[in-house]
Amino acid sequence: MTVALAGCGGDGSSGDVTLKLVAADYGTGEGNKSQAYWDGVARSFEASHPGIKVDVTVYPWTDVDRKVAEMVKDGKAPDIAQIGAYADYAKAGKLYSADEMLSIPTQANFLPKLADAGRVSRIQYGLPFVASTRLLFYNKDLFSQAGLKAPRTWGDIASDAGALKQRGVTYPFALPLGQEESQAETMMWMLSGGGGYTDDVGSYDIDSEENVRTFDWLKSNLVDKGLVGPVAPGKLNRAKAFEAFSRGDVGMLNGHPTLMEEAEKQGVNVGMVQLPGADGPTKTSMGVADWIMGFKQNGHRVEMGKFFDFMFNDENVIAFADKYDMLPVTDSASASMEDDPKFKPLHQFLTTLTNAEFYPFGKTSWAQASGSIKENIGKAVEPGANPQSVLQHIAQESSAAENAE
Template sequence: MGAAGCGGPAGSGDVTLKLVAADYGNSPKTSSSVYWKKLAAEFGKRHPDIKVDVDVRSWKTVDADVAAMVKRGDAPDMAQVGSFADYADKGELYSADQLLSVPVQSSFVSQLAEAGRVDQKQYGLPFVASTRLLFYNRDLFDAAGIKAPKNWADIASDARALKDDGVPVPFALPLGSEEAQAETMMWMLSGGGGYTDTTDGPYTIDSDENVRTFRWLKDNLVGKGLTGPVAPGKLDRADAFKEFTEGKVGMLNGHPTLMNDARKAGIHFGMVPMPGKDGAAKSSMGVADWMMAFKQNKHAKQIGEFLDYVYDDQNVLDFATQYDLLPVTYSANDEMSVDDSEKDLHQFQKTLSTSELYPFGKSSWSQVSGLIKKDIGQAVEPGNDPQQVLSKIAKQAGAADAAAQ
């Protein structure tokens, strides 16, 4: 792992670019540093005047690490992390059109490019993407004599049948502090709502649609004992996933990583798009991680040349397939869609074109996400009014958004 800020030996390049990137691996062998160092070396052969110094850090610290670097005046040239809007608001980032060639800039999947905008200009370059599907345990469903749900009524009736058949957790609803903002968004979209109406519009957390969604969850799943013994507000996603791989969960929302974990555990599972209230949902939830480029070292030309190489289809595919993620460009997605060796990801790909992402372009989002993680579980607790809980979060989110303007 290279140290950010270190230059190469004499004659190794006229410009040294510093890249800080998140680690998607879980061991030295699978670390993202292996990918980045190989990519940087190959790029260096084509551009001997540009050296790329790679510093790969844990997802647990990388966002805070980059923030600390920027604060002390030692910003990297590029950072591949989880958010970008704060830096864009402060004028610290290059926009996409200042860096990328036209073909690369126009290659991004439109939903992802749109989510990377702040004030109608793209600063966040999507690096990898993912979507979410509803997983179900086929063996438990067969034993209960039920089929995959197509609407909310099916979810409720399937969950009841699973409970009657002795399944400990008919529907896992992780609204705990780990990733409650994701589970919340999936259900909001399923109910015709969302966090905002437009990419840069105000928060709509307590909209009528969202309130109806959480009332349905409270009355039809949680209140009827169909979400297991742990209160949703105390259940983290990792624990829900673990129970699914142990055969204790009938249904839950999941991402591609769960496929491999479940398969290794011998779970016979199926996947369907998250149903809407009365049928197909208007959209699914998409997730993206981001690349951004800082102005501090004035290396726009060299950064652009490197990022054009990063977004070459083969490089995009190599990284995405290694970590069971989705490519961020149309052409790379087209390649993946006809590759039988990646057929497990094809269902996730199908929902990418209708996906909606977090409001990444709002610099208040990280704070609002924290509010949701902290309080959203209260919306389905016995004795609580979902509207009051959502209105409380909405008021705090509005204040955070106003303060960030």
């Protein structure tokens, strides 16, 4: 791996500077790799900023976090990294804060919930790069054939799933609690039950009364009644659930914008509603964000700031969100998409994003907590299981990780 770092041009000094940028690939094949997007942004930036070059390397999501960690460990940190987490690097003092790099208009333009999610000890180090949120998806044709309306409550989900099962639907409600991304499915259900991963002061609260009640309901009303399909939730990964929905084999599941497009391509008539709660639609939804950050090692604070100010203009933000069916992270780009009929399919997601709750990204222990959720949460709904004891086990592992920070 070649790391082309320029040795000159530190904090505000003159001379040619090469910014090393490492990013994740959001593409699904050769035709839509992220390298093309980054090359376009880099060349446009260079044309208007003589003396600053941008050297971009794109890695698959399966590799990018590890690659950056190795570069940092070897003393060859990139200037800019677009990856999944920032907190470890911020806690280690390796990142510039947002206000050390960005102009005030750029920093003020982030959606407030996303800016808050980028903070460690009340200082923003993680710059939100792209976002997504979740809605409940349902197959309109299957619902119509069964004489059903879109669900609004947990009770609706249970009764609708029962009706769909009677009609031979393979997965009346697909519940992916396998290891691929079960921390997302878990958080969506916790939020819909009035709980979440943390309490009001930010401490883990995974085995709260609300969360236990939610998983008791899931086990008793969906899983034990055989309404989640032929694969046990703990063995069902999100990708397989999404594939089944796109084939028309799923009545309901929690989904994101990319699934909407893929399912419609395959002829599924997709309905979407706010996540149902115990008594009605939930007021919050789960949001997901990926991050971009600036490392201190090479001292290119000023040059990175200029690049970020350029990168976060509406044209660039919307271009990436549009290409990959994601959501923009700035107020102005969100407003622009809401005003554009071209983006009407995303408007419901854009509205949901303003009230979304995010993973506790600012905790360096979150990676371990998330790992424990992926490993164990499927066990909470297994035959004969006690959801409370499983949640307590996850809570103990998560708190131990937090106390070890």
